[in-house]
Structures are given as C-alpha cells and as structure tokens.
Amino acid sequence: MKSITHPPDCTTSVPRRAAVRCFPPWRWPAGYTLAEVLIASCVLLVGITAAAMLANSVILQEEANRSVAIAINLQEQAARLYHMGLSGPTITNLLPENCVSTATPGADAYYMAFSADSLRDISVLTNSASGASSNSFQVNASTNQIIFASGKSTNGTMIYRTNTILLLRPTNL
Amino acid sequence: MKRPLHPFASSPGSILVFSLVIVLAGATILTGWIYLLAARTTFSEQATVGLERRVALLNARAAARQFLFNSMNATSSGNFTATTMGAGFSDWGGGFSMNGTLSMATTQTGNQTIPNRFGPGERFGFVEALDATIYSITTGNSGSTEKEAVAWSFRMRSCNPALAGYPLTLQAGGNSSSVTVQSPGASLTWIASQFESSFAAVPFIPMSSGTGSSYNGSLAVSPSGSESELTLNGTVASLDLGNCSTAYKLTSATANLTLAITGGSAAAGNPVKLVADTNTLANVTLSGNNTRGLVLWVLNTNATISSNASSTWRMLILSQNGNLTWNGPTTIEGGVRTNGNLNGNGALTLSVDPNSPDANLESLADKIFWLEDWRQ
Numbered sequence: 001m002k003s004i005t006h007p008p009d010c011t012t013s014v015p016r017r018a019a020v021r022c023f024p025p026w027r028w029p030a031g032y033t034l035a036e037v038l039i040a041s042c043v044l045l046v047g048i049t050a051a052a053m054l055a056n057s058v059i060l061q062e063e064a065n066r067s068v069a070i071a072i073n074l075q076e077q078a079a080r081l082y083h084m085g086l087s088g089p090t091i092t093n094l095l096p097e098n099c100v101s102t103a104t105p106g107a108d109a110y111y112m113a114f115s116a117d118s119l120r121d122i123s124v125l126t127n128s129a130s131g132a133s134s135n136s137f138q139v140n141a142s143t144n145q146i147i148f149a150s151g152k153s154t155n156g157t158m159i160y161r162t163n164t165i166l167l168l169r170p171t172n173l
Numbered sequence: 174m175k176r177p178l179h180p181f182a183s184s185p186g187s188i189l190v191f192s193l194v195i196v197l198a199g200a201t202i203l204t205g206w207i208y209l210l211a212a213r214t215t216f217s218e219q220a221t222v223g224l225e226r227r228v229a230l231l232n233a234r235a236a237a238r239q240f241l242f243n244s245m246n247a248t249s250s251g252n253f254t255a256t257t258m259g260a261g262f263s264d265w266g267g268g269f270s271m272n273g274t275l276s277m278a279t280t281q282t283g284n285q286t287i288p289n290r291f292g293p294g295e296r297f298g299f300v301e302a303l304d305a306t307i308y309s310i311t312t313g314n315s316g317s318t319e320k321e322a323v324a325w326s327f328r329m330r331s332c333n334p335a336l337a338g339y340p341l342t343l344q345a346g347g348n349s350s351s352v353t354v355q356s357p358g359a360s361l362t363w364i365a366s367q368f369e370s371s372f373a374a375v376p377f378i379p380m381s382s383g384t385g386s387s388y389n390g391s392l393a394v395s396p397s398g399s400e401s402e403l404t405l406n407g408t409v410a411s412l413d414l415g416n417c418s419t420a421y422k423l424t425s426a427t428a429n430l431t432l433a434i435t436g437g438s439a440a441a442g443n444p445v446k447l448v449a450d451t452n453t454l455a456n457v458t459l460s461g462n463n464t465r466g467l468v469l470w471v472l473n474t475n476a477t478i479s480s481n482a483s484s485t486w487r488m489l490i491l492s493q494n495g496n497l498t499w500n501g502p503t504t505i506e507g508g509v510r511t512n513g514n515l516n517g518n519g520a521l522t523l524s525v526d527p528n529s530p531d532a533n534l535e536s537l538a539d540k541i542f543w544l545e546d547w548r549q
Contacts, residue, residue, distance in 0.1 A: 058210060061210065061213070061214055061217075062213070064217060065213050065214070065216065065217045068217045068220050069216075069217070069220065072220040072221060072223075072224050075224060076224055076227060076228070079227075079228050079231060080231065083231050083234075083235055122236055122239075122240070124240065137239055137240055137243040138239075139235060139236050139239045163221050163224070165224065165225065165228050166228075166232070167228065167231075167232065168232040168235045168236055168239075169235045169239075170235055170238045170239040170242055171239060
C-alpha cells in the first residue's frame with residue numbers, strides 16, 4: 001500500500017535548502033478563502049443562469065421543431081393525396097391533424113387550404129421521325145397553403161409560419 | 174499534539190485530475206447536445222426546402238403521366254423517339270425538366286395469366302401501347318441551384334375486360350349488332366358500331382389484344398388445355414351440369430345443346446367450364462335455373478342462346494370468332510364477352526354475379542387502360 005505523505009510541519013526538522021514550505025498544523029491549506037469561494041460562486045451562478053436560459057431556448061426550439069415537422073409532414077401527405085385525385089375538402093377531412101379554415105389556427109390546429117384547380121400549360125419539344133415539333137399540354141394545378149403556430153413571442157402572442165406549394169396532377173385521373 | 178490529516182488534503186493532484194475528467198466529460202456531452210440541437214434546428218429550417226423538392230418530383234411524375242395520356246392521341250402520327258420538356262417551370266417552387274423516349278405499340282405484346290374465381294386462371298393478351306422511359310427528371314427548389322436527376326419508366330397497358338369486371342364486353346364492333354341491356358335501375362340499347370366510333374374521342378386505343386385497326390383485336394383468351402373431353406350422342410343432346418366435375422371440352426358434333434341441372438350434388442361454388450370448339454354448335458338452351466356457375470366458351474361458330482323467361486343463369490359466356498344471338502328474354506348473372514356481333518331478339522338482363530367476391534365493390538381502376546410507372 002502506498003504511503004501517504006503530507007507537508008512537513010514546523011515541528012519537524014527540515015533542511016533549510018529543501019524547496020518545501022512548512023506550515024504549522026493549523027495553517028495547512030485544507031480549505032478556501034472567502035474570496036475564492038465568492039469567485040467560484042459567481043462563476044457557478046453564471047453557468048447555471050446560462051444553462052437555464054439555454055434550456056428555455058431549447059424548449060422553445062423543440063416546440064418549434066415539433067410544429068414544423070408535423071406541418072411539413074401534413075402538407076406532404078396532402079400533396080400525395082392530391083396527386084391521387086382527391087379533392088381539397090376530402091383531403092383535409094382525411095388528414096389526422098385538426099385542419100381548420102381560419103388563418104389563425106392556434107397552437108393545436110393547422111390551417112390548410114387548396115385553391116381551385118386551374119389548367120396550366122406545359123410546353124413540349126418532340127423529336128420524331130418527321131422532325132422536331134413544339135406543342136403543349138395541360139395539367140391541373142392547385143396551390144396548397146398551410147399556416148401553423150411555430151412558437152410564442154416574448155409577449156405571449158403566437159408566431160405563425162406559412163408555407164405554400166404548387167401541386168400538379170393529370171386532368172384525366 | 175498533531176492535528177489529524179484530512180484524507181483529501183494529502184492528494185490535491187488527484188482531485189484536480191478527477192475534476193478535469195469530470196469537466197471534460199461534461200463538456201463533451203454538452204457539445205454533443207448542442208450539435209444535436211443545431212441539427213434539429215437545421216432540419217426545421219430546411220424542412221420546407223426538402224418538401225419543395227419532393228413535391229417537385231411528384232409534380233414531375235404527374236406531368237409525365239399527363240404527357241403520356243396526351244401522347245395516346247398521336248398514335249397515328251408515328252412513334253416518338255425523344256421528348257424534351259423543360260420550359261416554363263421557374264415559378265413552380267420546385268421545377269423540373271425531363272428527357273425521355275416514347276415508343277408506341279399497336280399489336281399484342283404480351284400475355285398475362287389472371288386468376289379468377291372459375292379456375293386457376295386463363296391467359297389474356299394485352300398491349301403495351303406505350304413504353305416510355307423518362308431518362309431524367311431534374312428537380313430543384315426555387316431558391317437553390319442544387320439539382321438531382323432521377324430516372325422513371327412508364328408503361329401504359331391496355332386493360333383487359335377480365336380485369337374490369339364488366340358484365341358486357343363487346344370486343345369488336347359489328348356492323349349493325351345491337352342488344353338491349355337491362356340492369357337494375359337502368360336499361361339501354363347498345364349499338365356496337367356506335368360504341369366503336371365513340372372511342373375516337375378517348376385518348377387510347379381500347380384494344381385488349383390482336384392486330385389491325387382500333388378495337389378489332391381478338392379476345393386472345395385460350396382454354397387452359399386441361400379440360401376433359403366430352404362426347405355427346407347425336408346432334409341434339411342435353412348436359413346435366415349437376416353431374417359434371419369441373420372443365421370439359423365438347424368434341425362431338427352437337428348442334429343443339431340443352432344445359433340444365435337436374436341432378437347431382439355438385440357444390441354451387443364449384444363452377445363448370447364448358448368449351449365448345451366444334452364449328453357445329455348452333456343452339457344452346459338454358460333450362461330452368463342453375464345453382465352452379467357456368468363458364469361457356471363458344472369458339473368459331475355462331476350460336477343462339479335461348480332460355481325461359483323466368484330463368485336466371487349464373488354464367489360467363491365467351492363467344493370468340495362468331496356471332497352470338499339471344500333468343501327471347503334472358504337473364505344472366507355474370508357476363509358476356511364477345512368479339513363478334515351480339516344480336517338480341519329479346520331483352521338481355523345482365524347483372525354482376527351476386528356471388529362474386531367483388532360484386533359489391535366499386536372498381537377504382539381505370540376501365541380502359543392503366544399506367545404503370547416505376548423508378549429505374
């Protein structure tokens with residue numbers, strides 16, 4: 001077993017050339033000064049405060065991430081259903097989340113709206129045996145808009161985000 | 174008197190190392206946590222961009238399908254060798270461009286065995302009317318120059334009526350053939366020649382198989398070859414379906430055949446298939462009601478089907494390369510499919526087989542053709 005050594009006290013005869021300070025037993029450095037404790041407390045307080053502020057930010061960010069993830073997933077599922085040929089009201093009824101028609105849906109609801117189908121021209125360049133020709137065809141187009149709450153501002157009001165996508169589908173589904 | 178030594182007071186170096194290890198581990202964990210938060214925040218910021226790109230791909234696919242639908246109209250103008258699409262996509266919030274080839278087929282290019290409730294399945298022909306490959310669909314979100322290219326193949330096939338479950342399928346247009354079709358809640362007089370000409374407006378040649386002009390293909394169905402030979406005595410004969418097993422092929426020169434169930438105890442769910450390919454069968458009389466399903470194939474001959482007004486038959490009749498005539502009111506639960514003329518001398522009441530597993534289901538598939546696509 002390794003023996004424990006301790007600083008020599010002043011009662012022990014120590015050669016003067018030895019580079020070891022001697023302390024009386026009541027002056028051994030077993031504690032901290034008040035200044036050291038205060039400084040350490042301040043540092044610790046700053047760290048704890050920073051951690052608390054970070055935690056608050058993290059909570060807000062997590063809420064925003066969750067809202068965005070749900071909203072984007074919701075909009076993508078709506079897009080896929082639209083491509084399958086379903087109508088806007090049918091889609092919003094099918095989706096599992098609470099889809100509402102008010103533009104300020106609140107924390108647990110999502111505003112979703114489809115515009116009416118409109119025809120959009122797509123130009124085509126065709127190279128056939130008889131030569132190149134240019135023509136166009138039409139597809140149905142609709143925009144899908146979602147508005148959702150992504151967090152709260154410092155005064156407690158909801159912060160809303162809006163995302164709009166353009167959807168196409170064949171006219172003769 | 175010496176004061177007792179504090180145990181830690183004697184090892185300040187160990188305390189420092191231990192503290193540093195704790196601090197190092199804590200800093201590592203904290204750094205990882207912050208990186209994780211940053212990743213989640215990045216995901217949140219980029220989610221809409223990712224959505225745009227995925228929707229752009231879906232839009233490209235939809236536009237490609239529309240383009241292929243439209244290309245059906247151009248079958249008479251020749252095959253396409255290359256198609257480039259691309260202009261005007263800048264405002265799509267996720268544009269795309271496509272390059273690909275199209276090739277059109279107007280002849281039967283394949284066969285498919287389709288299981289049905291009457292047996293293990295028959296072989297049906299189909300036309301791969303359009304075989305298109307989109308070499309690349311280049312998509313990208315509007316706010317980025319990043320692009321990605323994916324390849325998609327499309328194949329448009331004609332849909333065999335056997336898949337659609339039509340009670341009545343006129344496979345070829347006749348000159349003046351017509352039949353009165355009655356179904357619950359509706360009735361109509363079906364004139365095949367008008368039926369054929371009306372297809373000029375649809376974007377696809379509704380043929381199931383065969384060659385030649387539109388809607389002029391053969392049924393291209395064939396017996397499976399596993400039928401037992403059936404020889405009846407005389408030109409006038411009767412067949413008790415109740416004593417039949419499963420599948421027969423008529424080999425005798427029977428001209429007048431009466432079908433009935435007068436005995437036997439065959440299970441109602443086990444239909445009989447009878448193939449008549451004798452060139453002699455002229456009259457088929459359905460006597461009484463049948464409690465057992467019947468698939469009657471009349472090949473290469475003109476036949477007249479007669480029955481009592483009050484009788485109802487569960488049957489699927491296929492008349493191939495011959496004309497079919499209904500003599501008197503006839504009620505069929507099942508279907509009629511022919512590539513010849515269908516002449517009705519009385520009302521033909523057709524309905525879906527009530528015992529069909531899909532009798533109460535609405536078909537979601539397109540009745541004329543379907544389009545398959547897949548990523549290469």
